[in-house]
Amino acid sequence: MTQVDRTREHLIATYRRKAKHYDITSRLYPAPGYPQRTQRLRAVRALGLRRGDTVVDMACGTGLNFSLLEKVVGPGGRIVGVDLTDAMLARAQARIETSGxxxxxxxxxxxxxxxxxxxxxxILSTYAMTQVPECADVIAHGAKALAGGGRWAVLDLKVPGNTPGWLAQLGTATVRPFASIDQWMMRRPWETIRAAMQEELNDPAWTELFFGTAFLATGSRGRPVPMDTDGPSASAEVGG
Ligand SMILES: C[S@@+](CC[C@H](N)C(=O)[O-])C[C@H]1O[C@@H](n2cnc3c(N)ncnc32)[C@H](O)[C@@H]1O
Structure with a gap:
């Protein structure tokens, strides 16, 4: 088993343990009173969804974004929740059934x-993408799958700039019990995500939230250029 496999197994085991109480404990995430719901709302708004749209919630966990997404896409839209951990998905399934x-x-x-x-x-991902070592590839694959004008939004935690190492370590200790905090901090995955969004998407935007403890990274795929006798072909895209 490689180190990557071991980390993944550990992550799954951790979320299997957390799944049952995740909806309650996540309200304290990463600290009591943290404006997580406001941040989720902001991320969903940034997707610019319309009724009837299809949206992927990557690493959806127990489906805490689903009701927000349902409100905008409506019953004629489609939500696809993807997650690695069976127990988190079982909770998401229960939510779907209860909500009808x-x-x-x-x-x-x-x-x-x-x-x-x-x-x-x-495509939306909240509080998960910095846990995925291959996050840049995930953003790139997602970007290629988007319809013209489709949007990607990643919301996650980060270490605020200029935070002393020991303080950041203390602050993230409760948040990242499943992996080495040192590794997470050294890897600085939010920077990888920012660079990948800039590389793969049009109009990338980066907003630091709540004193730099979280970020919202967004971008869109260019719209196909309308067919024009003199212009580029219909399959070309504005700005790549
Ligand atoms: C902190 S929870 C966030 C869940 C949900 N997005 C939310 O906002 O409440 C992190 C989730 O990411 C999932 N996850 C972590 N690594 C993943 C991967 N490589 N692929 C898919 N899901 C992953 C975990 O199983 C877990 O459900």
């Missing part, structure tokens, strides 16, 4: 190498 949503489907899969359905209108 017939347009939400779940897939158990690793974000790394996930084959995004082609032509989706948006």
């Amino acid at each position: 949503w017939s347009n939400v489907s779940l897939l158990q899969a690793d974000a790394a190498g996930f084959d995004f359905p082609a032509g989706v209108n948006a």
Whole structure:
């Protein structure tokens, strides 16, 4: 078993333990009173979804974003929740049944190498992508699957700039019990995510939230250029 496999097994085991109480404990995440719901709302708004749209919620966990997404895509839209951990998906499934949503489907899969359905209108990932070592590849794969004008939004935690190492370590100790905090801090995955969004998407935007403890990274795929006798072909895209 490689180190990557071991880390993944550890992560799954951790979320299996957390799944049962995740909806309650996540309200204290990463600290009591943290404006997590406001941040989720902001991320969903940044997707610019319309009724009838299809959206992938990558690493959806127990589906805490689903009700926000349902409100915008409506019953004619589609939500695809993807997660690595079976126990988290079981909770998400229970939420779907309790809420009576017939347009939400779940897939158990690793974000790394996930084959995004082609032509989706948006991809969202909240509080998860910095845990995925292959996050740059995931962003690139997702970007290629987006429909013209489709949007990607990644919301996650980060270490604020200029924070002394020991303080950052203390602050993140409760948040990242499943992996080495040192590794997470040294890897600085939020920078990888920022660079990948800039590389792969049009109009990338980066917003630091709540004193730099979180970020919202967004971007879109260019719209196809309309067919024009003198212009580029219909399959070309504005700005790549
Ligand atoms: C902190 S929870 C966040 C869940 C949800 N997105 C939310 O906002 O509440 C992190 C989730 O990421 C999932 N996850 C971590 N690594 C993953 C990977 N490589 N592929 C898919 N899911 C992953 C875990 O199983 C867990 O459900």
